[in-house]
Amino acid sequence: MFLPIDNVPRDYAWGSRTAISTLLGLSPSGAPEAELWLGSHPACPSRVRDIDGPSTHAQTLDTYLAQTGTPPLSFLLKVLAADTPLSLQVHPTTAQAQAGFARETQAGIAVDAPHRIYRDESAKPELIMALDDGFEALSGFRDVAKTITVLRSFAVAAEASGDPTGAAALTDFVGHIDRDGLAHAVRFALTSPDVQVAVSAVVGVARRGPQGVDSREAETVRWLSDAFGTDPGVLIGLLLHRVTLKPGEALFLGAGNLHSYLRGVGIEIMSASDNVVRGGLTTKYVDVDELLCVARWEPVAVPLWPGVTEAPGVVAFHPPVDGFTLYALAQPGEGSVIDAQGPGIALGLTTAVTLRGAHGRVTLDRGEAVYISKDEFPLMASGTGRAVLATG
Structure with missing residues (x-):
């Protein structure tokens, strides 16, 4: 169906x-x-x-x-x-x-x-x-040495712009990372009132201009601060990959x-x-202890996940977990087979993509969505448009 x-x-x-x-x-x-x-x-x-x-x-x-x-x-x-x-x-x-x-x-x-x-x-x-x-x-902790270099550049810029207190606070935060690790540094950021000085320092540097700070790092700080002021998450964001x-x-x-x-x-x-x-x-509610238990505190590579072309115009994203797969359909060739188990949800992004199952078919136009019962799978796709398909 x-x-x-x-x-x-x-x-x-x-x-x-x-x-x-x-x-x-x-x-x-x-x-x-x-x-x-x-x-x-x-x-x-x-x-x-x-x-x-x-x-x-x-x-x-x-x-x-x-x-x-x-x-x-x-x-x-x-x-x-x-x-x-x-x-x-x-x-x-x-x-x-x-x-x-x-x-x-x-x-x-x-x-x-x-x-x-x-x-x-x-x-x-x-x-x-x-x-x-x-x-x-922002996704996953990046290399600690890179993070320390970035934070030190903010500290130098703060000192140069007449904020020695902010520079010292940033240097102290770097020390927490270097001596005690990422988890300890994040706990400090979320629980110590002293961290506000460091957050204000990075925000001030980002708003004043590059001053030796990478422009992309400064942009990240401005985006976060525009939405959340001097929330400690602004500082924590500098520990993560920007993707x-x-x-x-x-x-x-x-x-x-x-x-x-x-x-x-x-x-x-x-x-x-x-x-x-x-x-x-x-x-919203932040439980620091639970965060420390659940998060992974080691640096990771940028978690890009590649798609696999499985048929003409059909790219599949199979994550390393059970439960779902995402298919991106772009002008799928006549008779392109989507060899999934189902059930599924499909959404048309442009006009038009046709999906044929064991018992029925549907042509999706822009903005149209359907639930697809398990007994329709596998599917055949064709059309000149774009759509996405999620399956379990």
Whole structure:
């Protein structure tokens, strides 16, 4: 079955007011439109459309699946459009999620309480593929020597501009990293009031101009400070890789990867979980001890995740986890086979892409989405347009 679905974008404050509506050919709401969710996640399930007419929204996809005896989708597909940075955050392993969920449940913390971290027992790996040029993110700790060099350049610039107190605070923060490691430095940043002097120093340097500081590093600080002032996450952001994705490039964010999306439009696929451990750049609850337990504190390579061309016009992103795969379709050749197990969600990005299954077919125009039942797989794709397909 190819079941038409739709949804309303979520209005998180960091969202673009125009990007999702422009991409999908919809009328903008006038409010921020941060994420369009396509899936059966109970927090914002897709709405089932009438096959021969506009959506009556009388039924949601999670209800439809339950009524037909079909398990909920293990994944969630999103269109994400960020105008300003998201919070610094990290996601747990399955074992950490199970232990945390049991611990908070036993403590009597309501699942919807603002200080609850573990709202389910699942890991939350994510993969995001850029749709526009210049999707920007912070992701994973970079080489410590590089980080120390960057922070020292800010300290030198602060001293040169008449801020010796800020320069000393930055030098002290470098000492925490050099002597005690990244985890200790992040704990210090999130718990010590003294860190505000260092944060103010890097913000001041970034706003005054390069002064021997790498312009890209200064730009990162300005973006974070514009959104969050002197939040300690501004300083923590300088410990991470700054990644710029071109259209069609992807990042995989596994358990323990501290990250923040900065700006841009992308397609995100993830496990259908709500488990987020925040680490700054937010007004929401930050549990420093849990962050220290969940995050990975060793430097990592930039977590770019390559796609694999599996058929003409079909590029697959297979992350190193069970539960989901993302396919990018661009003018798929007649009879291009998508050899997936299903079920799936497909979204048209331009006109037109046709998907044929074992029992039916659908032609997706711009902004149209469908749920695809497992018995339709594998699929054959063709057309002159672009679409994305998420499968479990």
